Amino acid sequence: MTANGRRPSRLTINADAQAMIDVARAEGIETVWDRLAAQEPQCGYCALGLSCRNCAMGPCRIDPFGEGPQKGVCGADADVIVARNLGRTIAAGSSSHSDHGRDILEVFRATARGETTGYRIADEAKLSRLAGELGITTEGRGTLEIAEAVADALYEDYGSRKESLALTGRAPEARRQLWEQLHITPRGIDREPVEMLHRTHMGVDNDYVNILLHGLRTSLADGWGGSMIATELSDIMFGTPTPVVSEVNLGVLEFDQVNIAMHGHNPLLSDVVVSAAADPELLELARSHGATGINVVGLCCTGNEMMMRRGVPIAGNHLMQELVMMTGALEAMVVDYQCIMPSVTDEAKCYHTQVISTSDKAKFPGATHISFDPARGIEVARQIVRLAVDVYPNRNPDRVRIPVDPVRMMAGFSVETILGALGGTPKPLVDAIASGDIRGAVAVVGCNNPKTPQDYGHVELTRRLIEHDILVLVTGCAAVANGKAGQMLPESAALAGPGLRAVCESLGIPPVLHMGSCVDNSRILVLAGALADALGVDIDQLPLAGAAPEWYSEKAVAIGAYVVASGVTTVLGVQPPIFGSPHVVELLAGGLDGVVGARFAVEPDPVQAALLIRRHIEAKRRGLGLPAFDVDAEPVGVAV
Numbered sequence: 001m002t003a004n005g006r007r008p009s010r011l012t013i014n015a016d017a018q019a020m021i022d023v024a025r026a027e028g029i030e031t032v033w034d035r036l037a038a039q040e041p042q043c044g045y046c047a048l049g050l051s052c053r054n055c056a057m058g059p060c061r062i063d064p065f066g067e068g069p070q071k072g073v074c075g076a077d078a079d080v081i082v083a084r085n086l087g088r089t090i091a092a093g094s095s096s097h098s099d100h101g102r103d104i105l106e107v108f109r110a111t112a113r114g115e116t117t118g119y120r121i122a123d124e125a126k127l128s129r130l131a132g133e134l135g136i137t138t139e140g141r142g143t144l145e146i147a148e149a150v151a152d153a154l155y156e157d158y159g160s161r162k163e164s165l166a167l168t169g170r171a172p173e174a175r176r177q178l179w180e181q182l183h184i185t186p187r188g189i190d191r192e193p194v195e196m197l198h199r200t201h202m203g204v205d206n207d208y209v210n211i212l213l214h215g216l217r218t219s220l221a222d223g224w225g226g227s228m229i230a231t232e233l234s235d236i237m238f239g240t241p242t243p244v245v246s247e248v249n250l251g252v253l254e255f256d257q258v259n260i261a262m263h264g265h266n267p268l269l270s271d272v273v274v275s276a277a278a279d280p281e282l283l284e285l286a287r288s289h290g291a292t293g294i295n296v297v298g299l300c301c302t303g304n305e306m307m308m309r310r311g312v313p314i315a316g317n318h319l320m321q322e323l324v325m326m327t328g329a330l331e332a333m334v335v336d337y338q339c340i341m342p343s344v345t346d347e348a349k350c351y352h353t354q355v356i357s358t359s360d361k362a363k364f365p366g367a368t369h370i371s372f373d374p375a376r377g378i379e380v381a382r383q384i385v386r387l388a389v390d391v392y393p394n395r396n397p398d399r400v401r402i403p404v405d406p407v408r409m410m411a412g413f414s415v416e417t418i419l420g421a422l423g424g425t426p427k428p429l430v431d432a433i434a435s436g437d438i439r440g441a442v443a444v445v446g447c448n449n450p451k452t453p454q455d456y457g458h459v460e461l462t463r464r465l466i467e468h469d470i471l472v473l474v475t476g477c478a479a480v481a482n483g484k485a486g487q488m489l490p491e492s493a494a495l496a497g498p499g500l501r502a503v504c505e506s507l508g509i510p511p512v513l514h515m516g517s518c519v520d521n522s523r524i525l526v527l528a529g530a531l532a533d534a535l536g537v538d539i540d541q542l543p544l545a546g547a548a549p550e551w552y553s554e555k556a557v558a559i560g561a562y563v564v565a566s567g568v569t570t571v572l573g574v575q576p577p578i579f580g581s582p583h584v585v586e587l588l589a590g591g592l593d594g595v596v597g598a599r600f601a602v603e604p605d606p607v608q609a610a611l612l613i614r615r616h617i618e619a620k621r622r623g624l625g626l627p628a629f630d631v632d633a634e635p636v637g638v639a640v
């Protein structure tokens with residue numbers, strides 16, 4: 001019952017999580033760590049990617065020791081099985097982001113046609129810029145008319161009649177030519193994952209290299225397609241983020257208020273709920289129940305969306321979704337989709353907490369379902385908030401434990417904000433990189449995974465990068481981890497090396513910049529493209545890297561793939577299920593460098609990962625003729 005009896009301090013680095021794990025154990029409530037322990041040892045064939053159940057002649061497995069079967073019933077070998085599995089993972093991850101993007105596109109179009117309530121065009125300047133990019137005339141047209149034309153143009157990107165997606169135009173010319181040569185230019189956001197499912201049906205694509213190349217194309221349809229559309233349209237409807245200081249960890253819950261946690265991904269719902277929580281009538285209702293207010297907090301990526309644009313505090317990242325209920329202070333967990341553990345309804349039963357599901361495509365037995373209809377956005381949001389308020393009298397004050405004080409963090413670093421802070425062009429950033437004040441930049445992104453101590457990978461890797469003058473860009477659950485660790489305030493510049501510290505202090509920014517949710521990794525692609533253009537090079541020549549120290553999700557695999565396909569080498573902290581095929585490993589961790597100028601590496605130890613990334617960044621600097629260190633020549637005993 002107790003995650004192999006391991007101490008909470010071995011499961012997470014955070015005091016709030018440790019305290020809540022103790023509570024869960026004392027009360028006999030099962031958590032993700034207990035369920036992981038119950039699954040161990042996990043299937044070795046699956047861990048290596050060597051099992052296949054793509055058809056009813058199977059399931060099949062390949063013996064990694066070469067003694068048992070080396071082919072599935074159909075004749076597929078280890079290479080084909082591993083590549084097919086990875087291809088399907090990328091297709092699922094890409095589809096998740098892109099379907100989220102489509103939901104936003106639908107509401108955006110409906111808003112343009114006056115068919116929604118609670119939504120508007122918040123950033124007209126960004127709408128005009130996007131319209132210009134898509135070749136849509138803006139002259140003499142009203143905002144809503146332009147918005148509808150933009151929506152129609154972006155719908156085209158979901159189809160299969162185009163040769164390339166509109167927003168790939170943001171990639172450097174050299175990168176686009178490379179994609180053309182490799183036949184991996186993404187053509188349709190829905191088309192590429194569907195083609196991947198086709199190719200990985202038995203007896204279609206039996207060449208692992210060909211499958212993996214299509215995996216890159218599928219991921220590019222996410223990064224430069226579905227995710228980028230999600231980001232762009234969310235900015236236009238809810239506002240392009242600007243720097244904002246908020247708070248993070250379980251301490252953001254309030255003892256005497258109705259606490260509502262928004263969990264999931266899509267800002268469509270969370271944005272209107274934040275508005276509804278300020279409704280005077282509902283506040284009065286809360287007061288009549290003895291609460292002093294209504295406190296909306298975030299979890300996971302919807303939390304990032306709300307913090308980036310509205311400064312709403314975040315209760316935690318992925319592995320906090322169960323523990324937040326152990327505070328006994330949560331009236332409602334409102335969910336849409338993605339990364340919401342089915343277990344939350346079990347835990348909610350142990351408390352007065354209501355789980356409210358809202359997406360017709362994501363139902364949770366045991367939850368109250370309030371179907372989200374954008375035509376009645378504000379009304380639905382009020383209904384949700386009222387339900388949470390009505391639950392408040394059921395709270396048992398004796399069971400309330402809010403274990404820590406919140407930590408402050410800064411968020412809101414859209415590309416517009418970053419370049420704006422630099423005077424509107426990437427040049428000052430390029431100059432700082434050229435002089436060596438900033439050695440390079442690393443995107444530290446992705447999830448929590450109970451297989452690694454929660455947040456240790458994110459926080460330790462980031463610490464070692466910034467102290468060596470490497471700017472860190474964060475999104476998703478990684479950003480929440482760094483926030484909790486106090487790495488994301490302007491005064492955190494003191495944690496950075498002298499060069500990065502001076503740049504951060506002069507701009508009043510942290511050395512770790514919160515760029516948003518996981519779909520907002522598209523912002524990092526845009527920034528990388530702008531830096532490459534400013535230097536007149538391709539992205540793969542830049543001193544950049546990606547890292548996903550604690551990833552768990554199919555979406556993270558899609559992100560890793562499009563980051564690499566865009567030319568940025570990426571280090572994973574959790575082993576992906578590919579090691580059953582030495583050929584696939586050799587391609588992804590080696591050969592790919594000669595194809596797209598970037599590759600994957602796997603390094604679970606953040607100390608070693610930091611070294612690997614620093615070597616990579618210095619090598620890229622050398623390639624650009626910039627002053628570079630020999631990382632391995634540093635004197636022994638110096639902190640690395």
Ligand code: NFS
Nearest residue numbers: 301339446447476477518
């Ligand atoms: Ni990203 Fe967001 Fe977190 Fe991982 Fe899940 S919440 S979209 S997938 S776990 S970072």
Ligand code: SF4
Nearest residue numbers: 052055058060072074
């Ligand atoms: Fe087995 Fe081939 Fe069917 Fe996979 S596709 S289950 S390897 S027969």
